Amino acid sequence: MRASDRAYSALRSEILEWHLAPGTILGEVEQAARLGVSRTPVREALARLSGDGLVESLPGRGVVVAEASADSAAELFEVRIALETQAAALAAQRRDPAVFEGLRDEFAGAASLIADPDRSAYYDLVARFDRAVDDAAANTYLASTLTGLRTHLARLRRVAQDNPQRLAAAAREHLLIVEAILAGDVDLARSATAVHLHNSLATIIDAADSGRFAAPVSTHDPAHQIDRTA
Amino acid sequence: MRASDRAYSALRSEILEWHLAPGTILGEVEQAARLGVSRTPVREALARLSGDGLVESLPGRGVVVAEASADSAAELFEVRIALETQAAALAAQRRDPAVFEGLRDEFAGAASLIADPDRSAYYDLVARFDRAVDDAAANTYLASTLTGLRTHLARLRRVAQDNPQRLAAAAREHLLIVEAILAGDVDLARSATAVHLHNSLATIIDAADSGRFAAPVSTHDPAHQIDRTA
DNA sequence: CTCACCGCCTCTGTATACATTCGTGAGCCT
DNA sequence: AGGCTCACGAATGTATACAGAGGCGGTGAG
Numbered sequence: 415m416r417a418s419d420r421a422y423s424a425l426r427s428e429i430l431e432w433h434l435a436p437g438t439i440l441g442e443v444e445q446a447a448r449l450g451v452s453r454t455p456v457r458e459a460l461a462r463l464s465g466d467g468l469v470e471s472l473p474g475r476g477v478v479v480a481e482a483s484a485d486s487a488a489e490l491f492e493v494r495i496a497l498e499t500q501a502a503a504l505a506a507q508r509r510d511p512a513v514f515e516g517l518r519d520e521f522a523g524a525a526s527l528i529a530d531p532d533r534s535a536y537y538d539l540v541a542r543f544d545r546a547v548d549d550a551a552a553n554t555y556l557a558s559t560l561t562g563l564r565t566h567l568a569r570l571r572r573v574a575q576d577n578p579q580r581l582a583a584a585a586r587e588h589l590l591i592v593e594a595i596l597a598g599d600v601d602l603a604r605s606a607t608a609v610h611l612h613n614s615l616a617t618i619i620d621a622a623d624s625g626r627f628a629a630p631v632s633t634h635d636p637a638h639q640i641d642r643t644a
Numbered sequence: 645m646r647a648s649d650r651a652y653s654a655l656r657s658e659i660l661e662w663h664l665a666p667g668t669i670l671g672e673v674e675q676a677a678r679l680g681v682s683r684t685p686v687r688e689a690l691a692r693l694s695g696d697g698l699v700e701s702l703p704g705r706g707v708v709v710a711e712a713s714a715d716s717a718a719e720l721f722e723v724r725i726a727l728e729t730q731a732a733a734l735a736a737q738r739r740d741p742a743v744f745e746g747l748r749d750e751f752a753g754a755a756s757l758i759a760d761p762d763r764s765a766y767y768d769l770v771a772r773f774d775r776a777v778d779d780a781a782a783n784t785y786l787a788s789t790l791t792g793l794r795t796h797l798a799r800l801r802r803v804a805q806d807n808p809q810r811l812a813a814a815a816r817e818h819l820l821i822v823e824a825i826l827a828g829d830v831d832l833a834r835s836a837t838a839v840h841l842h843n844s845l846a847t848i849i850d851a852a853d854s855g856r857f858a859a860p861v862s863t864h865d866p867a868h869q870i871d872r873t874a
Numbered sequence: 875c876t877c878a879c880c881g882c883c884t885c886t887g888t889a890t891a892c893a894t895t896c897g898t899g900a901g902c903c904t
Numbered sequence: 905a906g907g908c909t910c911a912c913g914a915a916t917g918t919a920t921a922c923a924g925a926g927g928c929g930g931t932g933a934g
Contacts, residue, residue: 416917417917418917441884441885443884443886452920453919454684454918454919457688458687458917461688462691474927475927489784489786492734492785493727497723499726504722553722553723555716555719555720555722556719563785648887671914671916673914673915673916681888681889682888682889682890684887684890705897706915
């Protein structure tokens, strides 16, 4: 694997998992030393992250980790609802029934996945659902744009933890979307997706309002963290 | 201006203007020599172009200019319609009337701009309209995504030349969108945008079907050296 | 004590040298 | 004659050296 890929992956997951807090300055030399590569791959990684919108390159201040707020979540969902509903509608027209029959059964039995304190199995199911919709929609622009948006979503979800009740409701909403796609019901696929995303956003806004938004998680060596309180 | 910015701008316009045909291999050394910079800024430019989706980096074959077909135009518009309608709807809610009153008058008198064989004034008006909608929608994700999509559109428009009748119709469609936004009519703004984009795509598909899509490829013009004094 | 100016110093931006990998072509073997 | 293998070469990927610009701190003056 290329050093630039490793640098990109490392920085990307650290940002998504809030090990690197918004506002953190990512100096090339510092990151190169920390990641054990030279400045060149770090530069390439930072350029890719900038393209993803995960970092901003401020003139004079270098590259900093982008902000993530409840406001930006609302903006994100204004775009995401428009695109996911379109993707669901296209998927309802073009889907391969076999794939979504499998997903229907999985979402129908998702309760056991949610019961597991480690929810990675459930999130994995959702990820497979997203990919199935993207594949069925058969639109590269749509898929790549949605992938970018979901990246930002993953960053927000980290702080606005879903509670079990919400996850159970989300599973039912997903089930309805899958059934609509299976039935080839374009309008219902669109509406069910809009409802699901509306509720998801409401959950995030709710978490933000109750103050669960501000706590960045850091399991990393504090020596590598930059003090933002100064 | 940085050398990497110059390299990016130069390559970007050459791709958009079809001076670099789809499938052209962009070797780092070759481009560095041609543009008069070293490989480092060229690498950064190619990385940004790859993020824009204007080039693809094939493993082993290097970086090649991305394809552009009528099929990809259809895909592009599936996304673009979803987002532009959303942007128009948001703009109708949040617009500053003064800006759109000015645009309304300009589109109402656009006939003279279209009559001009050099249509850059008209295209400039459309670009200002797009920016005004983006500003009014007040959504950074939406704006940046649309900017990316419009980049690809500009590449397609180059080969599917709009005819004067189509441009006149487009100006009327734009006028209706502006009026809807001014009136704060969310549904009409959405619908009028959908109609406009539907017609735009139809024009492109039509151009493709009548063979006007093929190859306006110019020869390799060494005069495209970038101006280093700028 | 505060503000402004100057200088240092670190940072980014660029160029270039080096290594590694992959494609291509030729030659040999089957 | 065709296919496989090896070697050469050119390309990318990486590291590092160098230059310029900008920020920050120190010092001096008001």
